[in-house]
Amino acid sequence: MADYLNRWSACAHLDLAASDSQPLSLSTLLRLAGPDDRLRWRSTGLGYADPRGSLRLRKAIAARYATAGADDVLVGAGAQETMACILHALLAPDDHAVVVVPIYQPLELVVTGLCAADGVALSKDRAWSLDLDRLAAALRPNTRLVLTNFPNSPTGATLDRPTLDGLIALCCRYGLWLVNDEVYRQTDPGPDRAVPPVVDLYERGISINGLSKGFGLPGLRVGWAACRDRAVLGRALAAKNLLSSCLAAPSEILGEIALRAEHRITDRARAIGRRNHRRLRALLDRHSEVFEADEPRNLAFAYPRFRGREGATDFARTLASEAGLLVLPSVLWRSSLAPIPEDRLRLGLGRIRSFAALGVLEKHLLRHAR
Known part of the structure; x- marks a missing residue:
């Protein structure tokens, strides 16, 4: 691409x-800030920040989920980096993964660079629905992970609740991780009807999101993973330390402002x-x-x-x-x-x-x- x-x-x-x-614009975002945020913005230091993301930012992100606290969140330089770190934390050369396609191509390349993989294509003749029987047939004894992107780009497809429940039941039956790229959740036509994040539905569900798409803030480079397994987040943090190491402190403050002004x-x-x-x-x-x-x-x-x-x-x-x-x-x-x-x-x-x-x-x- x-x-x-x-x-x-x-x-x-x-x-x-x-x-x-x-x-x-920066000026538009700062107009949404409260007095405390404006004070912090003017006085913030420009040293190295917490590699996990600041505690305040992680609390603001965790508040979006029903099951996650600040320590269940890892912040990265955009959703793409965060997803790559999660995949490195979960996959080894002897593993196998199933990728639901189409998907953002760099994410597929991360998976295929780490282990064997099979793809399950959304059904174009059935309104881009996910065929769970085809997904089940793609599983192997060493399958460790299913990677999805719902709401999906480029098709716009999402999962109805019965299909999502069936996918989670399948992952639960085989002990699989379900990693879902949820960056288009804020632009779903019916946000109140959108299916919940997978982290809230399944103990091995990992939700990836960020401020680039629905918030219109790609320049902040703020993305995150919400995951209830802190050992996985620890391994993802180790992978992240080889990349961006930490966010810029100004991005963290601006990210907090954006999350509080989400609606x-x-x-x-x-x-x-x-x-x-x-x-x-x-x-x-x-x-x-x-x-x-x-x-x-x-x-x-x-x-x-x-x-x-x-x-x-x-x-x-x-x-x-x-x-x-x-x-x-x-x-x-x-x-x-x-x-x-x-x-x-x-x-x-x-x-x-x-x-x-x-x-x-x-x-x-x-x-x-x-």
Whole structure:
């Protein structure tokens, strides 16, 4: 994906590829701070911080979960680093893992670099549902871990509660760790109806999240793992000490401010996503000869099937070179573990400028139709 972005982002002046919410400025975030936070911000020291994350930040994160305390949280430089450290803590060369795909490709590469792995693809003909029978068939005697990403990128799929309960029962039966990347939970269309974090449902469930996506704060590089096994967190911390070692103290303070103002931040982000989804929905309906629309499953992005003769990948390249608009073809989620459809486009809808970018997309479609 990085190679694609490096090649085509230079051609594009409009970004319909990003999957994070509209980024906040430092001044906007500080306006959400209380007097105590502003005092700490002005007086914070710039020495090394606690490698686990500051106690105050870990308490703020733990408050999001029903079962986790501050000592059940490890903070890293973004969710990707934290996930990588957790995987290093759990997997050894003689182990086997099952990865539900599509998934953020660097996470798959971490797993396959550590041990043998099999992939279970979401069922595209069944609204991207997870087939538990196929997952059970992929297990081996040495399977140690199931890696998932729900809500899923790029499909937007989530798990209904019966399927999640079935997945947990399967992991419990075989003593497996269930590691779920939950970074798109804040952009789920129905946050009050969203399934709970896996750490709250299963003693071997590990929830990964961060401030980059739903909060629109990727520049803070604040991600975390919530895990009820402190020995696992200790091994993950040892892996982390070889990487970032610790967060920057200013990021920790700003992260606390964001977590306390979560609803104000994410309500704004969700309003932007809903507005863009409405425009996309109308566009897809007007161009049904080119797009086979999926119902939106996440407010950060959509994943329609492209039906044009040139195929999704060539269309995305043409869109970048001719219209200056960057979108992501589904080939970028290609997996070595299971086949992934290559006829989709992931369209980022979390940014304010996504609204104008959708207008450029429609003009391009109309021009080529003529």
